[in-house]
Amino acid sequence: MFEGRVALVTGGTRGIGAAITEMLALSGASVAAGYNRGGESAERFASAMREKGAKVSIHQGRVDHAEDCNRVAQEVMDGFGRIDYLVNNAGITVDKTVRKMTVDDWRQVLDVNLSGAFQMTKAVLEHMIERGSGRIVNISSVIGETGNIGQANYAASKAGLFGFSKSLALEMAQKGITVNCVAPGFIATEMVSAIPEAALAKVVEKIPQRRLGQPSEVARVVRFLLEDDSSYITGAVYHVNGGLDM
Amino acid sequence: MTGGARGIGGAISTLLAEDGATVAVLGLPEDRERAQGLAARLNGAASRIHFYQSDVSIYDQCRETVDAVRKEYGRIDFLVNNAGITRDHTVRKMTVDEWEKVLQVNLSGPFFMIKAVLDTMVEQGFGRIVNVSSVVGEAGNFGQANYSAAKAGLIGLTKTVALEVAKRGITVNAVAPGFIDTDMTKAMPELAIETAIAQTPVRALGQPEEVARLVRFLLDENSGYITGAVYNINGGWYM
Numbered sequence: 001m002f003e004g005r006v007a008l009v010t011g012g013t014r015g016i017g018a019a020i021t022e023m024l025a026l027s028g029a030s031v032a033a034g035y036n037r038g039g040e041s042a043e044r045f046a047s048a049m050r051e052k053g054a055k056v057s058i059h060q061g062r063v064d065h066a067e068d069c070n071r072v073a074q075e076v077m078d079g080f081g082r083i084d085y086l087v088n089n090a091g092i093t094v095d096k097t098v099r100k101m102t103v104d105d106w107r108q109v110l111d112v113n114l115s116g117a118f119q120m121t122k123a124v125l126e127h128m129i130e131r132g133s134g135r136i137v138n139i140s141s142v143i144g145e146t147g148n149i150g151q152a153n154y155a156a157s158k159a160g161l162f163g164f165s166k167s168l169a170l171e172m173a174q175k176g177i178t179v180n181c182v183a184p185g186f187i188a189t190e191m192v193s194a195i196p197e198a199a200l201a202k203v204v205e206k207i208p209q210r211r212l213g214q215p216s217e218v219a220r221v222v223r224f225l226l227e228d229d230s231s232y233i234t235g236a237v238y239h240v241n242g243g244l245d246m
Numbered sequence: 247m248t249g250g251a252r253g254i255g256g257a258i259s260t261l262l263a264e265d266g267a268t269v270a271v272l273g274l275p276e277d278r279e280r281a282q283g284l285a286a287r288l289n290g291a292a293s294r295i296h297f298y299q300s301d302v303s304i305y306d307q308c309r310e311t312v313d314a315v316r317k318e319y320g321r322i323d324f325l326v327n328n329a330g331i332t333r334d335h336t337v338r339k340m341t342v343d344e345w346e347k348v349l350q351v352n353l354s355g356p357f358f359m360i361k362a363v364l365d366t367m368v369e370q371g372f373g374r375i376v377n378v379s380s381v382v383g384e385a386g387n388f389g390q391a392n393y394s395a396a397k398a399g400l401i402g403l404t405k406t407v408a409l410e411v412a413k414r415g416i417t418v419n420a421v422a423p424g425f426i427d428t429d430m431t432k433a434m435p436e437l438a439i440e441t442a443i444a445q446t447p448v449r450a451l452g453q454p455e456e457v458a459r460l461v462r463f464l465l466d467e468n469s470g471y472i473t474g475a476v477y478n479i480n481g482g483w484y485m
Contacts, residue, residue: 166485169447169482169485170447170482170485173447173448173449173481173482174447174448174449185471208408208409208412208413208473208474209412209413209471209473210412210413213471214471216468217468217469217470217471217472220468220469221472224460224463229455229456229459230456230459231448231456232424232448232450232452232453232456232479232480232481233456233460233477233478233479233480234447234448234481234482235447235478235480235482235485236477236478236479236480236485237478238472238475238477239472239474239475240471240472240475241471241472241475242412242471242473243408243409243412243473243474246405246408246409246474246475
């Protein structure tokens with residue numbers, strides 16, 4: 001499906017990002033997966049992918065550092081010669097109620113989850129415009145719509161991605177580049193398993209389907225949006241949440 | 247497939263039949279030939295399209311048709327509520343009859359069809375329902391109070407049924423197309439079409455096939471975690 005195409009997935013070696021990397025790679029794309037910490041596990045992920053015959057490279061960098069974004073984009077260009085798809089997936093949580101949240105907690109999450117997407121996009125956008133084609137998918141969250149206790153920073157960053165995506169979608173509409181958001185609900189990843197067990201049980205109780213989603217269930221929505229034939233879909237938000245927020 | 251003989255519905259029927267599904271195309275008498283035409287254009291898949299004359303605005307006909315389809319094929323995996331009509335007038339000029347007719351077909355029709363298939367899907371422990379709403383249901387549109395109310399209502403119906411069957415292996419979603427290149431759109435005054443295109447950020451009408459593949463995606467077995475969602479496909483017309 002994606003033979004000869006190149007994808008850059010931030011936070012692409014773990015959780016939802018790893019599932020996206022895997023699905024795109026097994027669909028024929030060359031995938032550059034970004035990561036920040038956990039070099040060893042990223043290496044292991046990349047070799048496991050290569051054993052499956054996937055073309056995957058890994059790139060260390062911080063999306064909240066513009067120079068890292070530019071360097072990684074350049075590495076991908078040097079390695080693969082083009083970038084067709086950008087998936088802004090890297091995200092962190094630093095959960096605290098607003099009363100206890102420090103300015104630094106706030107800023108750190110905004111910097112990675114929202115400004116990181118902006119900076120990574122800046123790093124690839126001119127290339128996509130020159131080629132007259134591109135697909136950008138931003139991984140937001142159901143929390144960006146509903147809010148969540150203890151996640152003012154995360155919710156604000158993920159809601160911010162909606163505004164960013166829609167504005168960029170308008171700016172790119174006549175340049176062959178679509179920009180969309182995927183908003184997952186609670187997905188079975190490390191980030192979600194970090195929630196205390198009792199709290200997680202309460203979360204699942206609130207999901208109409210009474211289960212967590214699987215990373216691959218999100219990845220296939222991303223893949224669908226990246227396809228050539230999805231060109232009429234832009235500025236959209238596609239939810240995958242088991243009915244959690246409608 | 248309601249309204250499955252032409253326009254977006256025709257593209258959906260075609261795509262599903264090509265992918266191997268048996269497709270019961272529901273339509274009005276004048277759709278019979280169109281459905282045969284669709285089937286004729288399908289290489290090898292022609293035998294998978296079957297026309298059922300049925301008016302979705304009449305519950306008894308929905309019930310009878312669903313019973314007949316189930317009897318013939320033994321199961322119903324997917325329901326796509328696509329049948330829709332327009333009776334455009336500004337509210338000042340819109341008659342009560344125009345209002346009621348559009349609500350009856352575009353909103354009560356899907357309710358009738360869902361009611362008719364739901365027990366079958368619950369028994370199967372599997373089902374996919376996709377309601378074809380419209381960008382107009384989200385944004386409103388000049389001269390379409392009835393159509394936009396029906397299409398907005400369809401989103402409410404989608405979300406409620408999604409909640410009610412969430413634990414039964416059945417997903418219920420809506421797709422909301424923008425201005426798509428169909429007879430319905432072509433029936434708009436030329437100036438209105440030009441305006442619609444000018445207001446669409448990608449500056450083009452969508453193609454029925456582009457909507458059809460989104461519907462197919464939601465019907466896929468692996469789309470089980472997507473429910474109660476509204477997937478827009480509108481070239482950026484409404485975000």
